[in-house]
Amino acid sequence: MSEHSELLGLAREAGLEAAELVRRLRPAGRVDVVATKSSPTDAVTEIDRASERLIRERILTARPDDGFVGEEGEDVAGSSGVEWVVDPIDGTVNFVYGLPAYAVSIAARTDAAEHAPSIGYVVNIATGAEYGAVAGGGAWRWHGDERETLHGPPATPLSQLLVATGFAYDAPTRERQAEAIARLLPRIRDIRRIGSAALDLVAVAAGELDAYVEQGLKPWDLAAGGLIAAEAGLIVGGLDGPAGERLTMVARPDIWAEYSELVRACGL
Structure with missing residues (x-):
């Protein structure tokens, strides 16, 4: 087994176990918020923390360096050159409210200095849908033990794009983003705000959305889903370089130039 296959197998094993833990621990109704991060609307629950502890323990027990x-x-900090990047529940607000779009996202970088994921794994905790990718090896969705290769959405003109996005947690930034999205909206088919960056990214990879744009993504939001989108044949980038916290865009190569120019013109 290659190193990448071994890493992906470990990510899938830990991710499925964490997803089951989250489902088992989640009470009926709304989940209590125990803390906030960047703003009062940026929630953390005890189940987020339990999920991350489980994933960390499983991975570092198997690979302690x-x-x-x-x-x-x-x-x-590790000494092996491999670094894991994990979001234990991506879409915590959906999780708190019981909306079925929240995920475990696990990526591994085999050259941590390069910051480029080598494997990515995302599982929708609520539905069980699983997605994976290996750098240079393609992207897929699992159906049991079978893999369905992902190729992104079909060719679609700019005016017919269904675009996913998200918003920051602090009010001033959210207001600016909303103004930019309002300028984008008349130029495309419609906007979708699902509430999980990882699930947005894999949905574009699976052809369920046409494109994506969002500001403020952290490495754990982007790493696994971004690799899955890229390995499905999509361009994943920023305004003037790699995708990141300043801006992340995803689109087919044949529409990338037109789409990225429109996003720039709208002020994102």
Whole structure:
């Protein structure tokens, strides 16, 4: 088994176990918020923390020399050159309210200095849908043990794009983003705000959305889903370079130039 296959297998094993833990621990109704991060609307629950602890323990027990970067806990420095980037529940607000779009997202970088994921795994906790990718090896959705290769959406003109987006948690930034999206909206088919960046990214890879744009993504939001989108044949980039916190865009190569210019013109 290649190193990438081994890493992806470990990510899938830990991700499925964490997803089951989250489903088991989630009470009926709304989930209590125990803390906030960037703003009062940026929620953390005890179940987020439990999910991350489980993933960290499973990965570092199997590979004790690896590094680990998680959204909810302290980073672990490694010596192996492999670094894991984990979001234990991407879409925490959906999780709190019981909306069925929240995911475990796990990526691994085999050259941590390059910051480019080598494998990515995303599972929708609420539905069980699983997605994976290996750098240079394609992207797929699992159906049991079978893999369906992902190729992104069909060719679609700019005016007919269904575009996913998201918004920051602080009010002034959210207001600016809303103004930019209002300028974008008349130029495309419509906007979707699902509430999980990882699920947005894999939905474009699966052809369920046509494109994506969002500001403010952290590494754990982007790493796994971004690799899956790229390996499905899409361009994943920013305004003038790689995708990142300033801006992340995803679109087919044949519409990338036109789409990225429109996003820029709208002020995102």
